[in-house]
Amino acid sequence: MNKRVGKQTIETPSKPRIIATASIVGPKEGEGPLKDYFDIILEDDLNGKDTYEKAESSMMYTAVNEVIKKANFKEENIDYLLAGDLLNQLTSACFAAKDMDIPFIGLFGACSTMTESLAMGSLMIDGGYANHVIAATSSHFSSAERQFRFPLEYGSQRPPTAQWTVTGSGAMLLGREGNFPYISYVTMGKVKDYGVNDVNNMGEAMAPAAVDTIAQHLRDTGRTPDYYDIIATGDLGKVGKRITKELLLEHGFELKDNYIDCGDEIFEHERQKTNSGGSGCGCSAVVDCGYIYKNMLNGKFKRVLLVSTGALLSSTSCFQGLNIPGIAHAVAVEI
Amino acid sequence: MNKRVGKQTIETPSKPRIIATASIVGPKEGEGPLKDYFDIILEDDLNGKDTYEKAESSMMYTAVNEVIKKANFKEENIDYLLAGDLLNQLTSACFAAKDMDIPFIGLFGACSTMTESLAMGSLMIDGGYANHVIAATSSHFSSAERQFRFPLEYGSQRPPTAQWTVTGSGAMLLGREGNFPYISYVTMGKVKDYGVNDVNNMGEAMAPAAVDTIAQHLRDTGRTPDYYDIIATGDLGKVGKRITKELLLEHGFELKDNYIDCGDEIFEHERQKTNSGGSGCGCSAVVDCGYIYKNMLNGKFKRVLLVSTGALLSSTSCFQGLNIPGIAHAVAVEI
Structure with missing residues (x-):
């Protein structure tokens, strides 16, 4: 069955569902206009860890576990974790996956990784390759800033076009059942x-x-x-x-x-x-x-x-x- | 249709074929025991570029173009390129993909990326999501050495357990037709x-x-x-x-x-x-x-x-x- 539509689009006729989502953000995001929509708002952007990279990874770990819990599932019900992040060699995703007993498919699309993982995950559900998968990604202001730009201690000035890397992680649990999006x-x-x-x-x-x-x-x-x-x-x-x-x-x-x-x-x-x-x-x-x-x-x-x-x-x-x-x-x- | 077999394995009943492959290696690999099996052996591991990272990316670009040529295809016949590499933020794959007019799915599994991309590519063929995809990856001794270990100029001693990063890129073209593996x-x-x-x-x-x-x-x-x-x-x-x-x-x-x-x-x-x-x-x-x-x-x-x-x-x-x-x-x- 050919599921290609036009030049570059894929149809998913079995309608893979997003059964649940989880989001976790840092304190700054928790003071923003969307604060009421996030599941977990951290008071400390180190999340109790000794480095920002470990903090970011722990946020992804938390988001994935939270979405499993929300769907009343267990780790063993998840066939694949599709995840990635901005850190060199996907440090955040790999070390989050290390502590889970779930097969791991690492993806990189820089900040496009949420829809990249959601897209590939929905194909795995639609194709009958998985019953449940999780698509996840994360970023952290402080780990990104010091990796891509300047040491935080410099206190660099930022031009008007500059953006502020979000400290947060989101996870979506996909499956076939229920009346979900x-x-x-x-x-x-x-x-x-x-x-x-x-x-x-x-x-x-x-x-x-x-x-x-x-x-x-x-x-x-x-x-x-x-x-x-x-x-x-x-x-x-x-x-x-x-x-x-x-x-x-x-x-x-x-x-x-x-x-x-x-x-x-x-x-x-x-x-x-x-x-x-x-x-x-x-x-x-x-x-x-x-x-x-x-x-x-x-x-x-x-x-x-x-x-x-x-x-x-x-x-x-x-x-x-x-x-x-x-x-x-x-x-x-x-x- | 459920294509899951056992706990962690997926069957691909439509038998996605590897229609063609291409390989390109550096001079050292070209002096090794498998030299007769490689399609292109470079005389200069910079491949005419001014940095090792650009050289690595150019090798992947060459491998992908070579596999398209071998199959008598054109770029427009390829639905997706699934590729990744070891460099920070997939520098090699992203900049190879930049010069192609093919949708790009970035993957990271460190040195497992060849079978990760081959696996995900074969699911895209099997599921009817694509007619032809290319799975590719690359590495380069000098870009890896200076990113992960020491500046090349140090001439660091290497213990017996150490390994030598291969300078090379491989690409596989997958489809449904023909009597291929x-x-x-x-x-x-x-x-x-x-x-x-x-x-x-x-x-x-x-x-x-x-x-x-x-x-x-x-x-x-x-x-x-x-x-x-x-x-x-x-x-x-x-x-x-x-x-x-x-x-x-x-x-x-x-x-x-x-x-x-x-x-x-x-x-x-x-x-x-x-x-x-x-x-x-x-x-x-x-x-x-x-x-x-x-x-x-x-x-x-x-x-x-x-x-x-x-x-x-x-x-x-x-x-x-x-x-x-x-x-x-x-x-x-x-x-």
């Missing part, structure tokens, strides 16, 4: 390089990938933007969101008020000094698992398009003068 | 931590994961080790290979002469001073794509079990005193 289509994205090389302007670097994936998804499915109650890009921030709207117009698609960006929503930028907005794998993860999923359960949103967006850079690639390509994967969720 | 089963592995923390002894760190995955695969499928003409672990080297044989005996499985390790085979260790053997994502990639695949095509091997093995460490996790967990994914290929 389900995945109808998946559109895996291409790597797009429009020549941006400013590490303090990730929104501009990622916007072309978001545009390409959203436009392709709409062309492949024959849907228009207003089909969706919400189209949510991952972490383009205010700058990238504006570019995305402009570029999509050139493709003939007008995004209206149903278009949000998770990085724009998660902080109150003036008060919280988050400049262009939130970023990091954890950004779309906790907004999708918290705000969007819970509003699907209560009937406010019925059809959403999740489009997590990733900036594909390493400190090595930047030092060597390479640009920052972007990628975006889209997953349509409906109820 | 096909995938029958996939067993995705768990992360195993047996307390090893010596970065110069990866074989010991990864062996428990190889043992766990091989034993689980055999239990799930009801096969015995002698079902296979070849069982090939990825890069355990001489040290890890010996441990794997010993530990599997405790599970009741005796591996005989049909058991090889790609890292053990690729170099002539005394002459080439490669100590315990080859390692890196590229190690099992080029041995699987070269030596094993070509010997399946000529009828020497009919049933093989590929078990690439990964050590899940980052320099950060090591500096922070964490152990080195391992992971292994198994793919059964038959003709």
